[in-house]
Amino acid sequence: MNITHRPRRLRTSQAMRNLIAENQLHAENFILPLFVKEGATTPTPIKNMKGVVQHSLESLEAEVDRALAAGIGGIMVFAIPTLRDAQGSEAVNTNGILHTAIRKIRDQVGDRLVVIADLCLDEFTSHGHCGVLADDGTVDNDATLDIYALMAVQLAQAGAHMLGTSGMMDGQVGVIREALDGVGLVNTSILAYAAKYASAFYGPFRDAVDSQLQGDRKSYQQDPSNLKEAMREIALDVEEGADIIMVKPGMMYLDVVHAASQFVDLPIASYIISGEMAMIEAASDAGAIDRERAILEILMATKRAGATIICTYWAIEVAEMLRR
Numbered sequence: 001m002n003i004t005h006r007p008r009r010l011r012t013s014q015a016m017r018n019l020i021a022e023n024q025l026h027a028e029n030f031i032l033p034l035f036v037k038e039g040a041t042t043p044t045p046i047k048n049m050k051g052v053v054q055h056s057l058e059s060l061e062a063e064v065d066r067a068l069a070a071g072i073g074g075i076m077v078f079a080i081p082t083l084r085d086a087q088g089s090e091a092v093n094t095n096g097i098l099h100t101a102i103r104k105i106r107d108q109v110g111d112r113l114v115v116i117a118d119l120c121l122d123e124f125t126s127h128g129h130c131g132v133l134a135d136d137g138t139v140d141n142d143a144t145l146d147i148y149a150l151m152a153v154q155l156a157q158a159g160a161h162m163l164g165t166s167g168m169m170d171g172q173v174g175v176i177r178e179a180l181d182g183v184g185l186v187n188t189s190i191l192a193y194a195a196k197y198a199s200a201f202y203g204p205f206r207d208a209v210d211s212q213l214q215g216d217r218k219s220y221q222q223d224p225s226n227l228k229e230a231m232r233e234i235a236l237d238v239e240e241g242a243d244i245i246m247v248k249p250g251m252m253y254l255d256v257v258h259a260a261s262q263f264v265d266l267p268i269a270s271y272i273i274s275g276e277m278a279m280i281e282a283a284s285d286a287g288a289i290d291r292e293r294a295i296l297e298i299l300m301a302t303k304r305a306g307a308t309i310i311c312t313y314w315a316i317e318v319a320e321m322l323r324r
């Protein structure tokens with residue numbers, strides 16, 4: 001055979017394959033989402049999220065120590081309050097569970113890893129929506145922004161390095177940036193969930209936070225059919241002062257991750273969400289796939305698509321895998 005071009009030459013050994021690898025996984029780029037439940041004394045496993053628990057403040061501290069030891073880049077904290085009301089009042093209670101957890105974690109880690117607080121109302125509202133409701137039952141965008149602004153300043157003062165704006169309210173990044181800057185918190189950064197889709201794959205997370213949601217979030221989260229709309233959302237968040245752009249879900253939206261990485265010069269993050277993880281765990285439990293290889297492949301695909309940062313429940317485990 002007279003074949004000049006043989007790409008297989010560069011695949012002949014592991015050393016050769018490593019030499020030409022275009023992307024690498026780094027534990028420092030991983031963010032681990034964590035759940036902390038008010039009043040809990042022991043960790044409680046979460047249905048369909050293997051290895052993930054609702055932490056007590058005590059077990060949270062131990063998990064953060066594990067995250068430090070594993071060398072991951074950041075942790076993102078979601079809280080489950082005991083009390084919920086229509087306004088989500090516990091979200092702006094400086095002695096509430098989220099603020100308390102952030103204060104404790106920041107004391108524990110200092111600047112050794114990035115402490116991110118989720119900034120949204122859904123865990124705190126009795127109706128489960130990401131914002132407060134208007135009289136007609138729709139989610140009131142602008143009234144919600146006033147609460148987000150206060151929550152942002154409080155969480156930054158509690159010690160959060162970064163705020164994860166996951167509520168998909170119009171103008172949220174701008175309002176939060178202005179509120180932070182207004183009190184001199186110019187170095188608190190914003191991880192903007194810029195392109196967040198109304199996904200069926202959030203199911204296990206809703207159990208994780210004891211979500212009270214009836215209905216859906218389609219009037220604020222994006223329609224899965226749209227890519228151009230994501231670019232519009234991203235452009236707005238950049239203009240409003242976002243520091244990092246997040247795409248969510250991650251696995252199923254690699255086209256959006258890729259487009260985002262071409263479109264803006266901010267770091268791109270991708271969130272591999274609960275239902276995506278559950279699929280992989282179920283497939284490996286069924287013996288259909290090799291679990292570790294599958295996880296590494298998904299994370300690598302996320303990098304290849306253009307994400308620098310990966311938010312994943314597997315963060316500590318993969319960091320440990322990479323080390324061996």
Ligand code: PBG
Nearest residue numbers: 120122166201202205273274275
């Ligand atoms: C809402 C929020 C959700 C997730 C993170 N933040 C759920 C939702 O929008 O309904 C989902 C994360 C996951 O599924 O892993 N603030």
